[in-house]
Amino acid sequence: GQQVMQIPQYQHVQEGEDFTTYCNSSTTLSNIQWYKQRPGGHPVFLIQLVKSGEVKKQKRLTFQFGEAKKNSSLHITATQTTDVGTYFCAGLVNTGKLIFGQGTTLQVKP
Amino acid sequence: NAGVTQTPKFRVLKTGQSMTLLCAQDMNHEYMYWYRQDPGMGLRLIHYSVGEGTTAKGEVPDGYNVSRLKKQNFLLGLESAAPSQTSVYFCASSYLGQITDTQYFGPGTRLTVL
Numbered sequence: 001g002q003q004v005m006q007i008p009q010y011q012h013v014q015e016g017e018d019f020t021t022y023c024n025s026s027t028t029l030s031n032i033q034w035y036k037q038r039p040g041g042h043p044v045f046l047i048q049l050v051k052s053g054e055v056k057k058q059k060r061l062t063f064q065f066g067e068a069k070k071n072s073s074l075h076i077t078a079t080q081t082t083d084v085g086t087y088f089c090a091g092l093v094n095t096g097k098l099i100f101g102q103g104t105t106l107q108v109k110p
Numbered sequence: 111n112a113g114v115t116q117t118p119k120f121r122v123l124k125t126g127q128s129m130t131l132l133c134a135q136d137m138n139h140e141y142m143y144w145y146r147q148d149p150g151m152g153l154r155l156i157h158y159s160v161g162e163g164t165t166a167k168g169e170v171p172d173g174y175n176v177s178r179l180k181k182q183n184f185l186l187g188l189e190s191a192a193p194s195q196t197s198v199y200f201c202a203s204s205y206l207g208q209i210t211d212t213q214y215f216g217p218g219t220r221l222t223v224l
Contacts (some may be wrong), residue, residue, distance in 0.1 A: 006152070028186060029136065033212060033213075037155045040219050041217075042200060042215040042218050043153065043200070043202075043213075044215070045212040045213065045214070048212060088152060088153065090153075097155065097158075097168070097169075098155070098213065100145075100152040100153040100154070101152055102150060102151060102152040103152050
Protein backbone atom coordinates (compact mmCIF):
# COMPACT_ATOMS: atom_id res chain seq x y z
CA GLY A 1 0.00 0.00 0.00
CA GLN A 2 0.89 3.65 -0.04
CA GLN A 3 3.44 4.54 2.58
CA VAL A 4 5.14 7.62 3.88
CA MET A 5 8.42 6.86 5.62
CA GLN A 6 10.00 9.34 8.00
CA ILE A 7 13.52 9.31 9.43
CA PRO A 8 15.04 9.44 11.91
CA GLN A 9 12.62 8.15 14.53
CA TYR A 10 14.43 9.98 17.33
CA GLN A 11 16.97 12.79 17.47
CA HIS A 12 18.73 14.22 20.48
CA VAL A 13 20.54 17.52 19.95
CA GLN A 14 22.29 20.11 22.06
CA GLU A 15 20.51 23.45 22.17
CA GLY A 16 21.82 25.56 19.32
CA GLU A 17 22.51 22.64 17.00
CA ASP A 18 20.58 22.13 13.80
CA PHE A 19 18.00 19.39 13.19
CA THR A 20 16.57 17.80 10.06
CA THR A 21 13.84 15.22 9.52
CA TYR A 22 13.17 13.56 6.18
CA CYS A 23 10.02 12.19 4.63
CA ASN A 24 9.84 9.81 1.65
CA SER A 25 6.80 8.50 -0.18
CA SER A 26 6.45 5.44 -2.38
CA THR A 27 4.10 7.40 -4.65
CA THR A 28 3.77 10.95 -5.92
CA LEU A 29 1.99 13.22 -3.48
CA SER A 30 -0.55 15.96 -4.25
CA ASN A 31 0.77 17.95 -1.33
CA ILE A 32 2.62 17.45 1.91
CA GLN A 33 1.77 18.85 5.29
CA TRP A 34 3.85 19.11 8.43
CA TYR A 35 2.51 18.87 11.96
CA LYS A 36 4.08 19.30 15.39
CA GLN A 37 2.94 17.43 18.48
CA ARG A 38 4.22 18.60 21.84
CA PRO A 39 4.64 15.93 24.55
CA GLY A 40 1.17 14.99 25.81
CA GLY A 41 -0.49 17.17 23.20
CA HIS A 42 -2.17 16.79 19.88
CA PRO A 43 -0.82 17.38 16.35
CA VAL A 44 -0.90 21.00 15.27
CA PHE A 45 -0.61 22.06 11.65
CA LEU A 46 2.61 23.86 10.73
CA ILE A 47 2.64 24.26 6.97
CA GLN A 48 1.62 22.83 3.63
CA LEU A 49 3.70 22.48 0.45
CA VAL A 50 1.98 21.96 -2.88
CA LYS A 51 4.36 22.79 -5.72
CA SER A 52 7.27 20.72 -6.96
CA GLY A 53 10.54 22.05 -5.52
CA GLU A 54 8.73 24.41 -3.15
CA VAL A 55 10.65 25.88 -0.21
CA LYS A 56 8.95 27.71 2.65
CA LYS A 57 10.39 29.25 5.78
CA GLN A 58 8.90 29.96 9.17
CA LYS A 59 11.50 31.77 11.29
CA ARG A 60 14.10 29.05 12.05
CA LEU A 61 12.14 26.29 10.24
CA THR A 62 12.72 25.54 6.56
CA PHE A 63 10.44 23.15 4.68
CA GLN A 64 11.21 21.65 1.28
CA PHE A 65 9.17 19.61 -1.18
CA GLY A 66 11.14 17.52 -3.65
CA GLU A 67 11.10 18.03 -7.39
CA ALA A 68 9.39 14.68 -7.95
CA LYS A 69 6.90 15.40 -5.12
CA LYS A 70 7.92 12.18 -3.40
CA ASN A 71 10.04 13.56 -0.60
CA SER A 72 10.17 16.43 1.82
CA SER A 73 12.31 17.74 4.66
CA LEU A 74 12.02 19.97 7.68
CA HIS A 75 15.17 21.71 8.89
CA ILE A 76 15.39 23.63 12.14
CA THR A 77 18.33 26.02 12.56
CA ALA A 78 19.77 26.59 16.03
CA THR A 79 17.31 24.50 17.99
CA GLN A 80 15.74 25.79 21.19
CA THR A 81 14.11 23.90 24.04
CA THR A 82 10.73 25.08 22.76
CA ASP A 83 11.31 22.97 19.62
CA VAL A 84 10.92 19.75 21.62
CA GLY A 85 8.20 17.47 20.29
CA THR A 86 7.35 15.05 17.54
CA TYR A 87 7.26 16.29 13.97
CA PHE A 88 5.03 14.49 11.49
CA CYS A 89 4.88 14.77 7.77
CA ALA A 90 1.61 13.84 6.08
CA GLY A 91 1.26 13.29 2.37
CA LEU A 92 -1.95 13.70 0.43
CA VAL A 93 -2.22 10.82 -2.02
CA ASN A 94 -4.35 10.63 -5.13
CA THR A 95 -7.16 8.84 -3.29
CA GLY A 96 -7.71 11.98 -1.26
CA LYS A 97 -6.36 10.47 1.94
CA LEU A 98 -3.68 11.93 4.17
CA ILE A 99 -0.98 9.38 4.98
CA PHE A 100 1.11 10.23 8.04
CA GLY A 101 4.75 9.38 8.51
CA GLN A 102 5.85 7.69 11.72
CA GLY A 103 7.12 10.97 13.13
CA THR A 104 10.50 12.18 14.40
CA THR A 105 10.77 12.90 18.10
CA LEU A 106 13.16 15.73 18.87
CA GLN A 107 14.81 16.15 22.25
CA VAL A 108 16.83 19.29 22.94
CA LYS A 109 19.36 19.39 25.75
CA PRO A 110 19.75 22.85 27.29
CA ASN B 111 -14.78 28.63 19.20
CA ALA B 112 -13.86 25.47 21.07
CA GLY B 113 -12.49 23.89 17.89
CA VAL B 114 -12.44 20.09 18.12
CA THR B 115 -13.33 18.50 21.43
CA GLN B 116 -13.22 14.86 22.49
CA THR B 117 -14.81 12.98 25.36
CA PRO B 118 -13.71 11.23 27.44
CA LYS B 119 -10.05 12.18 27.91
CA PHE B 120 -9.13 8.88 29.55
CA ARG B 121 -10.79 5.50 29.79
CA VAL B 122 -9.89 2.03 31.04
CA LEU B 123 -11.88 -0.91 29.71
CA LYS B 124 -11.84 -4.62 30.30
CA THR B 125 -11.57 -6.96 27.34
CA GLY B 126 -14.98 -7.44 25.75
CA GLN B 127 -16.51 -4.22 27.05
CA SER B 128 -17.93 -1.65 24.68
CA MET B 129 -17.67 2.11 24.59
CA THR B 130 -18.24 5.15 22.40
CA LEU B 131 -15.85 8.04 21.90
CA LEU B 132 -17.43 11.36 21.03
CA CYS B 133 -15.91 14.02 18.82
CA ALA B 134 -17.49 17.42 18.33
CA GLN B 135 -16.43 20.38 16.19
CA ASP B 136 -17.90 23.86 16.01
CA MET B 137 -16.14 25.04 12.85
CA ASN B 138 -18.83 23.83 10.43
CA HIS B 139 -16.32 21.44 8.85
CA GLU B 140 -17.59 18.89 6.37
CA TYR B 141 -14.89 16.25 6.82
CA MET B 142 -14.14 14.44 10.07
CA TYR B 143 -11.61 11.71 10.86
CA TRP B 144 -10.69 9.24 13.55
CA TYR B 145 -7.03 8.27 13.99
CA ARG B 146 -5.18 6.07 16.42
CA GLN B 147 -1.65 6.82 17.50
CA ASP B 148 0.71 4.09 18.65
CA PRO B 149 4.41 4.42 19.50
CA GLY B 150 6.59 4.32 16.40
CA MET B 151 3.62 4.07 14.04
CA GLY B 152 2.51 7.63 13.61
CA LEU B 153 -1.17 8.35 13.07
CA ARG B 154 -3.28 5.75 11.32
CA LEU B 155 -6.70 6.53 9.90
CA ILE B 156 -9.51 4.36 11.29
CA HIS B 157 -12.62 5.81 9.64
CA TYR B 158 -13.60 9.12 8.15
CA SER B 159 -16.68 11.01 7.04
CA VAL B 160 -17.09 13.39 4.13
CA GLY B 161 -20.37 14.78 5.40
CA GLU B 162 -23.40 14.25 7.58
CA GLY B 163 -24.79 10.73 7.20
CA THR B 164 -21.70 9.36 5.42
CA THR B 165 -18.80 7.25 6.67
CA ALA B 166 -15.92 5.42 5.02
CA LYS B 167 -13.18 3.02 6.05
CA GLY B 168 -9.63 4.16 6.56
CA GLU B 169 -6.42 2.21 6.96
CA VAL B 170 -7.27 0.24 10.14
CA PRO B 171 -11.09 -0.02 10.44
CA ASP B 172 -11.45 -3.52 11.91
CA GLY B 173 -13.01 -3.62 15.38
CA TYR B 174 -14.44 -0.11 15.11
CA ASN B 175 -17.69 1.44 13.93
CA VAL B 176 -18.57 5.08 13.39
CA SER B 177 -21.60 7.26 12.91
CA ARG B 178 -22.12 10.84 11.71
CA LEU B 179 -25.75 11.60 12.44
CA LYS B 180 -25.08 15.32 12.91
CA LYS B 181 -22.57 17.39 10.99
CA GLN B 182 -20.80 18.55 14.13
CA ASN B 183 -20.44 15.11 15.76
CA PHE B 184 -18.48 12.00 14.81
CA LEU B 185 -18.77 8.95 17.08
CA LEU B 186 -16.29 6.08 17.26
CA GLY B 187 -17.55 2.83 18.75
CA LEU B 188 -15.76 -0.21 20.05
CA GLU B 189 -18.24 -3.07 20.30
CA SER B 190 -15.95 -5.58 22.02
CA ALA B 191 -12.70 -4.01 23.17
CA ALA B 192 -9.42 -5.90 22.81
CA PRO B 193 -5.98 -5.17 24.34
CA SER B 194 -4.72 -4.40 20.80
CA GLN B 195 -7.02 -1.38 20.83
CA THR B 196 -5.06 0.24 23.64
CA SER B 197 -3.99 3.50 22.05
CA VAL B 198 -4.43 7.25 21.93
CA TYR B 199 -7.35 8.20 19.70
CA PHE B 200 -7.46 11.53 17.91
CA CYS B 201 -10.36 13.06 16.11
CA ALA B 202 -9.76 15.67 13.42
CA SER B 203 -11.80 17.78 11.07
CA SER B 204 -11.22 19.75 7.90
CA TYR B 205 -13.37 22.13 5.91
CA LEU B 206 -13.91 20.23 2.68
CA GLY B 207 -11.11 17.65 2.54
CA GLN B 208 -9.71 19.29 -0.54
CA ILE B 209 -6.09 19.46 -1.62
CA THR B 210 -5.41 22.67 0.27
CA ASP B 211 -7.10 21.67 3.50
CA THR B 212 -5.44 21.25 6.84
CA GLN B 213 -6.73 19.05 9.61
CA TYR B 214 -7.57 20.35 13.07
CA PHE B 215 -7.08 17.83 15.82
CA GLY B 216 -8.83 17.31 19.11
CA PRO B 217 -6.92 16.80 22.38
CA GLY B 218 -7.12 12.99 22.19
CA THR B 219 -8.56 10.13 24.23
CA ARG B 220 -6.18 7.75 25.97
CA LEU B 221 -7.75 4.30 26.05
CA THR B 222 -6.39 1.30 27.92
CA VAL B 223 -7.91 -2.14 27.44
CA LEU B 224 -6.97 -4.67 30.10
